[in-house]
Amino acid sequence: MVATAFLLLIALLALSVPVAASLGVLGLLLSEIYSPVPLSLAMGEVAWGASTSFILVAVPFFVLLGEILLRSGIAERMYAAMAQWVSWLPGGLMHANVGACSLFAATCGSSVATAATIGTVAVNLIERNRYNERLFLGSLAAGGTLGILIPPSINLIVYGVLTETSIPKLFLAGVIPGLVLAAAFMLTILIACLIRPAWGGRRIETSWPARLRSLPDLVPPLAIFVIVIGSIYAGWATPTESAALGVVAALVLAACRRRLTLQLLRQAIEGTMITTAMIIAILIGAYFLNFVIAVIGLTAQVSRFVTGLGLSPPETLFAVIVFYLILGMFMETLSMMVATVPIIVPLVIGMGYDPIWFGVVIVLLIETAMITPPVGINLFVVQGVRGRGEIRDVIIGAAPFVIALLAVLGLIVLLPGLATWLPMVASG
């Protein structure tokens, strides 16, 4: 049963059947083969239940928030301010890339939006300041991945929904690893530019008065972060409600910048609905599939199979990590998560690992997947922003940051407290 299900899923996905339909059709086929009653009868209830879930409403809200911010023009000034503060380091504006990505990530739950927004602002500065182009592009692709680790995070919401884990705790768990990862990216740039000083480009002139003058430009993104994340931990709002507050705050911000036009709203809404329809369709497929595999007893069989292998918990964890690293090279990340989490997470938790901590591990693996070829969405985004040359440059430039990501992943595995300490302290 396990082998059949696995092979069918691979076949459907390899045929490039849309992921939502792959999951749904797999559910139908498994029900046809293994269930005495057609489980499709429950499809309507399952789909209606999934698509009216108030927790999932956070997904379109956060997508909408990102779409409005993307168009409100807060990114350029934020980037210029970041450059004032961090570009004295060897590696110059590349540190501003990581810094600006981190800050934008704190308002936005998507890595693609983060890489696209900061990438568009930064990419013209490569030649003017004679940076090593590859490393510069790599820092943008890698910095963008912070979008889903530093809260808010659409991927952590989906993980929380699929595993019935507390989303506020997941958000908190992402904070320290996010900062550690940003530091690791900057350290990577620093080391590279100390070995090859020419890569670091021309020095950027900065001064204290200019730095202080730039501070107000950091306020809008910080304000959104405080509203969205602060309202959750002050106990004023659930994650979905905080996302709604964020949408309203972003609208106000866009209005202050005189950017709030009907055209902006229409574009933002169109973009939001395309993404939302796509995600909800996948989730409906996944919910139905999960229902089927639970009823026919597939989940239990998988865990029996894995227990039968007689692997120790660390060995299992290692196998799971390798599995995701390989799968992540080829698969779109959200689909990868939705298709695997319902099976893998119970296994890992059954071995005594913490579900909140494992959520952070999964997100780090997804970030790696986003910058490893041949399919790495952030590589494509940065290459698209650049608009010339070959994608190979971005792939090579991102490679050192893949090492940094794996190092941080290792650190989180060895020191789980980096992820679990903050949620533990917060819940008392």
Add this chain to the structure above:
Amino acid sequence: MDRLLQIAHAVARVGAWCGGALILAAAVLVAVDVVIRNLFVVTFGGSDELAGYALAVGSAWALAFALLERAHVRIDVLYQSLPVRAAALVDILCLSAFTLFVVLLTRHGYGVLMQSLTADTHSMSALAVRLAIPQAMWVLGLALFVAVALLLLLRAALALLAGDAWTVVRLLGSRSATEEVEQELDQAGSGRSA
């Protein structure tokens, strides 16, 4: 036929806008509810329930538009390397599978709606919403997807019979990563200019 597809595209776009307007309205409603609850310790309640209906209805209405914009994610590592005639066949097969899934979803969604109608089910909340109302809007969105998908399938099949594989790929083909990125950049660009 192509005129019909254009009309379908326009209708689907309007569907997505209406769905988006629902989501935007839900965001404002929920935000107002949170502020009032925390400032005045009263709540008009039910905003979470209404937001749930907005999500179901909004995403169902946008489903067809996402299809026409070829936004439904496909794993196209192998697909990319197919010659155009094979790609066209795979495209038709994939859309058929997707349509089959949504047809069943619509049928059973309709079943849920009929049950709510006959039993006159109301939601278990202060609002006591007649469930048939949001459910009917939801099923309508699913049905719109089915109609658009069948139209697309018919158009693609005709093109294939005429030996025009390019048209099939243009209509149904997986959106290459480049195209997707271009769109993302358009958006980032529009925030940048002006």
